[in-house]
Structures are given as C-alpha cells and as structure tokens.
Amino acid sequence: MTLDPRYLEYPLRRYGMDHDRYEWSMLAQRAPIAWPGGTRLALWLNVAVQFFPLNQSGKPFAPPGSMVTAYPDLRHFTLRDYGNRVGIFRCLDALDRFGVTPTFSVNAAVAARYPALLERLVGRGNEILASSWHMDSLHHGGLPSDEEAALVERSLRTLRTATGQSVQGWLSPARSQSRNTPDLLAAQGVRYMGDWLNDDMPYGFRTKRGELVALPLSLELEDRFIMQDNLHSEWEYAQQVEDACDYLLAEAEKTGHGRLLALSVHPWLLGQPHRIGALERVLKHLSERPGIWSASASDIVAAWRRRQP
Amino acid sequence: MREDLGLYDYRPWDQRLPIRWPNDAKVAFWVAPNIEFYELDPAPNPHRRAWPRPLPDIQGYATRDYGNRVGHMRMMELLDKYGVRGAVSLSTALCEHHPEIIELCKARDWEFFSHGIYNTRYAYGMDEAQERAMIEESMYTIAQHTGQRCAGYLAPALTHTERTLDLFSEAGGLYTCDLFHDDQPTPVRVRSGKPFVSVPYSLELNDTIVYVVNRIEPRRYGDMIKQAFDRLYQEGEQGGTVLCVPLHAYQVGHPHRLRAFEEALAYVVGHSDVWVTTGREIAEYYLEHYYEQAVGE
Numbered sequence: 001m002t003l004d005p006r007y008l009e010y011p012l013r014r015y016g017m018d019h020d021r022y023e024w025s026m027l028a029q030r031a032p033i034a035w036p037g038g039t040r041l042a043l044w045l046n047v048a049v050q051f052f053p054l055n056q057s058g059k060p061f062a063p064p065g066s067m068v069t070a071y072p073d074l075r076h077f078t079l080r081d082y083g084n085r086v087g088i089f090r091c092l093d094a095l096d097r098f099g100v101t102p103t104f105s106v107n108a109a110v111a112a113r114y115p116a117l118l119e120r121l122v123g124r125g126n127e128i129l130a131s132s133w134h135m136d137s138l139h140h141g142g143l144p145s146d147e148e149a150a151l152v153e154r155s156l157r158t159l160r161t162a163t164g165q166s167v168q169g170w171l172s173p174a175r176s177q178s179r180n181t182p183d184l185l186a187a188q189g190v191r192y193m194g195d196w197l198n199d200d201m202p203y204g205f206r207t208k209r210g211e212l213v214a215l216p217l218s219l220e221l222e223d224r225f226i227m228q229d230n231l232h233s234e235w236e237y238a239q240q241v242e243d244a245c246d247y248l249l250a251e252a253e254k255t256g257h258g259r260l261l262a263l264s265v266h267p268w269l270l271g272q273p274h275r276i277g278a279l280e281r282v283l284k285h286l287s288e289r290p291g292i293w294s295a296s297a298s299d300i301v302a303a304w305r306r307r308q309p
Numbered sequence: 310m311r312e313d314l315g316l317y318d319y320r321p322w323d324q325r326l327p328i329r330w331p332n333d334a335k336v337a338f339w340v341a342p343n344i345e346f347y348e349l350d351p352a353p354n355p356h357r358r359a360w361p362r363p364l365p366d367i368q369g370y371a372t373r374d375y376g377n378r379v380g381h382m383r384m385m386e387l388l389d390k391y392g393v394r395g396a397v398s399l400s401t402a403l404c405e406h407h408p409e410i411i412e413l414c415k416a417r418d419w420e421f422f423s424h425g426i427y428n429t430r431y432a433y434g435m436d437e438a439q440e441r442a443m444i445e446e447s448m449y450t451i452a453q454h455t456g457q458r459c460a461g462y463l464a465p466a467l468t469h470t471e472r473t474l475d476l477f478s479e480a481g482g483l484y485t486c487d488l489f490h491d492d493q494p495t496p497v498r499v500r501s502g503k504p505f506v507s508v509p510y511s512l513e514l515n516d517t518i519v520y521v522v523n524r525i526e527p528r529r530y531g532d533m534i535k536q537a538f539d540r541l542y543q544e545g546e547q548g549g550t551v552l553c554v555p556l557h558a559y560q561v562g563h564p565h566r567l568r569a570f571e572e573a574l575a576y577v578v579g580h581s582d583v584w585v586t587t588g589r590e591i592a593e594y595y596l597e598h599y600y601e602q603a604v605g606e
Contacts, residue, residue, distance in 0.1 A: 002436040007352050008443060010426065013402045017374075019349050026409060028382040060363045141363045175368050198371035200379050200564070219368065220563050230524040240527060244565035251383075251564070 021182065022205050022214065033201070033258040033307045035300075039293035040252035041245070042300045043286060044262040046171070046194070046217060047091060047102045048131070049121070051109040052080045056136040063135050063174035065224060065266070080268045084114050087271015091279060092124075098283035103127045103297040105171040105194070105264075108155040109134040111162035122163045127296040129169030130159050130190075139172045139181045152184045169297050171195065171217060183208040192301045194262070200248065201260050202304040213301045215262070222264045227275075234270075234278035242285045249291055260300065261292075314471060316488065317495050317507065325493055326599055328549035334584035335545025336538065337591050338577055341486065341510060341555040342384060343398040343463075343517075344414075345428040346406050347373040356433035357468065373428075373559050377407055380562020385413060387571055391578045396420040396587035398463045398486065398555070400428050401447040404454035411454055420587040421455045422486075423447040423477075425465025432468040441476045448480055460589040461486060463510065478505045484592035486510035492541060492550045494595040496604050504600055508551065508588045511537070515555040520566075531569035538577050545582070551591060552577070 012018035035042050054077045056067050065080065067073040095102050104121050106128050111118055122128065132139065132155050139148055160167045168191040172181060175195040185193060186209035194217035196205070205214040219225050221244055226237045241263065248259040263282075270279045286292055295303075330337050349370050351359045360366035388395055397414055399421050404411050414421070425432075426447050432440050448459040462477045463486040474485050478499040485497060488507040499505045512518055514534060519525045525533070534554060541550040561570050578585055 001434045003354065003434045003439060004352075007354065007430065007435075008439055009352075010402060012348070012350075013405050013426075015405060015408070017349075017406070018346075024407060025378065026382060027379045029409070141365055176362060177365065177367050179365055196367060196371045198374035198378055216371075219372070221565060230526075232524075232526050236526050240565040243527070243568050244563070247564035247567055 020206060022203060025203075027199060027201060028255070028257075030201070030257070031309070032256045033304065034256075035258045035293045036303055037293065040258060040291040041249050041293065042258060042260050042303070043100065043292050043294045044215065044217070044260065044297050044300055045095065045100050045102050045294065046262065046264045046297065047088070047104050048264055048266045049084065049088065049104050049106045049110055049117070050080065050131070050266070050268070051107045051113055051134040052077065053134055053136050058136070060138065060140050060142055061174075063138060063176075065228070065268070066135055083266060083268025083271055084110070084117055087267035087269075088117070090271045090273075090276045091265065091267045094276065094280045094283055097280070098287040099294070100283050100286060101126065101294045101296055103129060103169070105129050105131040105169075106159060107131050107134045107173070108158040111158050115162070118162055122165070127169070127298055128159060128163045128165050128167060129171060129194075129297060130155050130167050131171045132173050135173045138174060138176050139178050140176050141178050143178050145178075145180050145184075148178055148180060149184050149187075152188050156188050156190070168192065169194070169215075169301075175217070175219065182212055186210050186212050192297065194297070201258070202301060204308075213304065215297060215301055216260070217262045217264050221262075223270050224264075224266050227269060234275045235281075238278040238281045238285075241282045245286060245289060245292075249289060252291070311471070316474065316497050317490065320491075320495070322492075325548045326603055327547065328493060328595075328599055330549040330584045331594070332584065333582065335549060335582045336541050337549060337551045337584045337586050338538075339551070339553050339586050339588055339591060340388060340393050340395055341398050341463075341553055341588065342388075342395040343424060343555060343557045344381070344403055344410060345373065345376070345400040345424065345557070346403045348427050348429040351427065351429035354431045354433055357431050357466075359429040376557055376559025376562055377403075377410060380558030381410055383562045383567055384556060384558045385417070387567065387574065389417065391574050393574070393578065393585055394419050394587055396422060396461070396589065398422060398424040399451065400424055400426065400465070401450040402426050404450050408454070415455055420461075420589050421451050421457050421459065422461030422463070422588060423451060423459050424463045426450075428466050431466055432464055432470050432473060435470065437472055437476070440470055440472060441480070444476050445480050448482070460484060460592060461508070463487060474505065475500045478503050483596065484508045484588060486588065492544075493548065494551065494591060494599070496600055504596055506592050506595055506600065508591050508595075509553055510555055510588075511553045512555070514553070516560040517557050520560050527566040528569040530566070531573040534570075534573035535576050538580075542580060542582070553588075
C-alpha cells in the first residue's frame with residue numbers, strides 16, 4: 001500500500017492557524033478585560049427555542065435531538081414539542097425567580113408555528129437571536145452558496161419581522177457551518193455568532209464582509225450534551241455547571257481577566273418535571289455568587305467590543 | 310495481516326520483575342499531555358475519515374482548538390503547582406503553528422516525544438518509506454525546535470502499521486507508548502534487534518477515552534485515578550509499577566473538570582514512595598537496570 005505523495009505535504013504548516021478566520025492567541029496572554037461594574041464573569045444563559053420537523057431529511061447528518069425512528073417519529077416529535085408547550089414556562093419561572101437574564105436562540109419556523117410563544121418571549125424584553133429556519137436546515141460544506149444565502153436571509157427576515165428586533169446574533173443548528181456561513185451572516189447584518197466553541201471569551205472573526213464576534217456557546221456545559229449524549233444525571237449536570245462557574249470566577253479573580261460562562265439550555269430537556277429542579281439549583285448557585293454579570297448575548301458582545309484597543 | 314505481531318513475550322503479573330525505582334519508590338508516576346494540532350481541512354486518507362461531519366467540521370475543530378487557546382495554560386499551571394514535569398506527546402507541526410506553547414514547556418524542562426506531525430494525518434496506507442519519512446521528520450522537528458533528541462513515540466491518532474515500532478527504533482527511538490498490555494515496562498522486539506521498550510501509557514485513564522469514549526463524569530475520573538494509584542502503590546511493594554495519566558488540554562482543561570483532576574493529582578504526589586518522572590526517564594532507567602534481565606529470562 002502507498003498513499004498519494006501529497007498526503008505527506010503540509011501546505012498550511014505555518015505560524016498561527018491553518019485558516020485565516022481568526023488570529024491564534026492564548027486566552028491567558030490577552031489583555032485583561034473587566035466586565036461592567038467590575039464584574040468578573042459574564043453569564044450568557046441561552047434558551048434554545050427549536051422546531052424539529054417530523055419529515056426531517058437528516059442530511060447531511062441528523063442534528064442532535066432530532067428524529068430517531070422510522071417516519072412518523074411521533075415519539076421524538078412530541079417530546080421536543082413538549083419544550084415549547086410546557087417546559088419553557090418552567091424555565092422562564094426559574095429564570096425570573098433567580099433574576100437571570102435569558103437570551104433566546106430561535107428557529108425562524110417558530111414564528112409561524114408558535115406565534116403566541118414568540119410574542120411572550122419578545123414581550124419580556126429579552127433578546128432573540130436567530131437559529132436558522134429549523135433544526136433540520138443544516139449549514140454544511142455541501143450546501144450551495146446561493147441556497148445558504150437564501151436560508152440565512154429568510155430566517156433573519158422572518159425573525160426580524162416577527163419580533164421587531166434587529167436580530168444581530170446567530171446560532172447554527174448543531175453548530176454546523178459551511179465555509180461560507182460567516183460571510184453570509186455578516187452580509188445580512190449579523191454581528192455575532194455562537195457556533196465556534198474554542199474559547200472562554202469572545203474574539204474577533206474575519207469575514208469577507210467585515211468582522212464578526214465569535215461568542216463561544218459551550219457544548220461541554222450544555223444540558224443536552226451532558227444528559228443526553230453523556231447520559232449523566234440531572235444532578236451531575238448541576239454539579240458540573242457549578243464547578244465550572246466557581247473555577248471561572250476563581251480564574252478571573254486570580255488573573256484579573258474577565259471570563260464568559262455560556263450555558264445553553266433546552267426546555268424540552270431541562271423543562272421536564274424531574275429535571276427542572278436541576279436548573280433551579282444551577283440558577284440559585286449562579287445568583288448567589290458575587291461578580292457575575294447576567295446579560296443578554298448582544299450586551300456581552302457590545303461590552304467586549306468597547307474594550308477592544 | 311498476522312494473528313499477532315509478536316512484539317513482546319508473555320510474562321504473568323505474579324512473576325513480574327522486582328523493579329526498584331529510584332529511592333525505592335513503588336510507583337513511577339508520569340503525566341503525558343498530548344499537545345495536538347488537528348487540521349481544519351486535512352488531506353484525505355482512504356482508510357480513515359478525519360472528521361465525523363462533512364468538512365468543515367467546525368465543532369470538532371474548535372473543540373481541539375480550545376485546548377491550545379484556553380486549556381493548555383490551566384493544565385500546565387496545575388502540573389507546575391504539584392511539581393510534575395509533563396512528557397509531551399506532540400503533534401510536531403505545532404512547533405510551527407503555536408511556538409508559544411513549545412517555549413512554555415521548554416522553560417519547564419518538559420520532555421517532548423513524537424505523536425506524528427498532525428493528529429489528522431494517519432499512518433494507515435503508508436508504505437515503509439512514507440511512514441519512515443513521517444517519523445523521521447517528526448523527530449527532526451522536535452530536535453530543531455526543542456534541542457531534544459526524541460526518545461518516545463505515540464502514533465498519530467493511534468494509527469499503526471506492522472512496521473511502526475521497527476521504524477521508530479531504527480530512527481533512534483528508545484520507547485513506545487502504543488502498547489497497553491502491562492503495568493510495567495517491557496522489552497519490545499524490533500527487527501533491528503536494538504534495545505527498545507514499552508512504557509505503560511494508561512489508555513484507560515486517558516482523559517479523552519474517559520470523557521469522549523466512556524462518557525465519565527469529571528469527579529468520577531478523579532476517583533478512577535486515585536483508585537488506580539492505590540492499587541499500583543500497593544502492588545509496587547513486590548515490584549515497581551507505572552502509573553501514567555495521559556491528558557488533552559481540550560478535555561481536562563475545561564472549567565468543570567479541573568477541580569476533580571487537581572484533587573487526584575494532589576493525592577498521588579502527596580504519597581511518599583512515588584517517583585514523579587517522565588516517559589524518557591522511565592525508559593532509560595529500565596534499559597539500564599532491567600532490560601537485560603527481562604530479555605534473558
């Protein structure tokens with residue numbers, strides 16, 4: 001056996017990254033940033049408001065949380081629908097009880113399917129960020145650029161019309177992007193995206209249409225990842241988030257650098273009656289720690305931008 | 310394909326060598342941070358896909374990048390705190406991509422050994438000349454950037470051929486981390502007949518295996534390390550044992566995982582009869598004191 005000789009060639013072996021989207025830098029070596037009011041840890045609590053279509057294509061892959069069985073998978077369809085009917089209201093109660101500011105990442109299809117829910121969320125005065133059309137509309141390397149541009153445009157237009165907000169944030173379903181996604185987002189007025197999860201702070205991300213801010217939305221601390229992928233218990237989930245919170249606060253205190261705790265929660269998962277207590281435990285912990293700045297994602301991005309040289 | 314590559318002889322654990330580590334330590338303890346670079350758009354290998362999702366798999370890529378941007382410094386400072394020098398399993402292209410990390414490790418007198426060039430370039434399908442070229446280039450890069458003569462090998466992404474260890478030995482290597490058959494070093498048979506050993510690299514305690522394959526809770530990982538240590542410490546009275554903890558900054562370096570790992574690290578180094586060392590030092594000590602005896606029996 002032998003491989004194509006090009007397999008032993010490394011054309012992008014050079015200083016920094018093997019692409020041009022962002023600069024290589026170590027978090028610990030960047031200039032310190034303090035959050036407003038001298039707080040240490042910015043908290044982005046993202047609530048995923050999703051629609052999983054029953055007739056999913058599953059192409060090029062089935063996104064996490066999507067349909068599993070042969071059509072019609074009423075089992076998973078209704079378990080996800082539960083989040084928008086029941087679970088989210090438990091989550092909202094918990095957030096309000098502990099004074100934590102949510103940001104809602106919303107599939108645009110929600111505007112048509114659950115207008116009353118979207119109205120409630122907007123009426124609270126919280127930020128809505130766009131999460132493409134629905135969970136089966138994946139952005140990926142095989143998606144023609146014009147189709148993807150139309151998908152981005154339709155999703156943003158629908159959500160901007162339905163909410164009256166400028167909608168400047170983006171989260172791709174399954175955090176999946178094509179090579180063009182950041183350029184298409186910037187062209188449509190998006191200012192920040194949560195898909196790239198390689199940092200514990202925001203950072204600048206180049207596009208052909210100006211700079212975006214990457215605001216990493218942690219996967220490792222996501223409720224769905226911990227409980228559904230790793231099959232850890234709800235109390236183990238709470239423990240891990242509390243440990244992360246305390247570690248980041250201590251690191252911020254020790255170094256004088258602000259940090260970001262970005263938690264994504266899914267009402268169809270944490271909003272179940274046997275799990276909501278774990279969210280309440282987490283929110284209680286966060287609300288009792290001094291030095292945490294609970295803010296909308298765009299406020300965190302704006303504060304970070306103001307502190308750039 | 311062969312039923313067994315015949316790399317080592319069978320030796321039952323109750324007849325293990327009565328190894329005495331320096332200062333009569335019962336356990337040789339070493340930590341192997343894997344410092345890796347994964348490519349966003351790697352050249353395709355017909356025998357293994359680099360990423361599970363269609364390219365660009367930004368989720369997999371960014372997950373690894375987190376280790377270099379964020380996790381490395383946390384992991385390194387923790388090892389500093391407990392007086393542990395890492396023995397780095399290195400994607401050697403990282404010397405060019407992220408020289409800052411190499412300098413930080415050099416300043417701490419850490420060992421560097423070869424983990425291939427990129428963790429997205431696999432040995433599968435390489436002919437002998439290609440694999441030799443890859444191995445030699447990785448060793449050359451280590452020498453050039455760190456001044457160290459590379460002694461150890463862990464195949465990139467654990468991709469091997471029948472010749473891998475022969476080629477690494479012929480290139481001047483002393484030990485391999487690729488074999489998981491024992492809790493003591495063992496001689497490894499290579500075609501040149503040169504002295505060559507396996508140093509235990511506990512794959513079962515590798516944080517990526519723990520967190521990604523076995524999906525273990527962070528605090529339980531800490532308990533697993535303590536349990537492994539207790540048993541190896543006890544058994545080390547009859548013959549010195551090795552405990553290796555292989556790490557990845559993109560796994561252990563997350564804020565919800567460091568506390569449990571720190572507790573385990575403090576527990577291990579808090580015992581008196583522990584030799585806190587590196588892969589190279591274990592290999593050299595064994596080659597000097599026990600290799601002949603082990604081969605002769």
